[in-house]
């Protein structure tokens with residue numbers, strides 16, 4: 001990696017360094033593959049028993065606001081995934097807040113990212129609020 005980078009022109013070297021940083025670091029944005037496929041399977045099972053009655057089977061309709069789609073993204077695009085995690089953990093399910101484990105909330109947040117068309121990656125979304133705060137929640141354009 002280093003040898004390749006030192007031989008190329010300045011502009012390309014900069015691009016190379018940026019790519020390297022992005023690969024080495026944790027996801028900085030929800031677009032960077034912040035959750036994986038196994039996690040959304042778990043999230044979907046929990047969602048079906050704890051959230052679906054109010055938020056609807058596809059996360060988009062029900063007596064409660066949508067958790068996927070343009071309206072939801074407009075509410076959350078300026079915040080971090082950690083902010084969404086905290087709000088969900090502290091207030092949801094509305095009839096029994098804070099009743100799930102951090103891991104279960106993280107699994108459901110992964111499902112919400114998936115439903116908003118953020119791509120899956122290799123690693124799971126961490127069940128650690130401090131680390132989730134580092135991941136920006138911005139819209140796919």
Ligand code: HEC
Pocket residue numbers: 047050051052053054055063064065066067072075087088091092093094095108
């Ligand atoms: C008893 C009905 C009910 C259940 C069950 C429920 N919710 Fe909610 N949810 C609501 C209502 C009503 C609101 C709107 C008021 C609010 O934001 O507190 C809401 C709001 C939200 C929001 C904020 C949406 C936004 O755009 O600001 C999130 C995120 C959320 N719920 C996630 C969940 C998750 C995840 C679960 C399952 C663990 C869940 N809810 C279960 C009724 C429910």
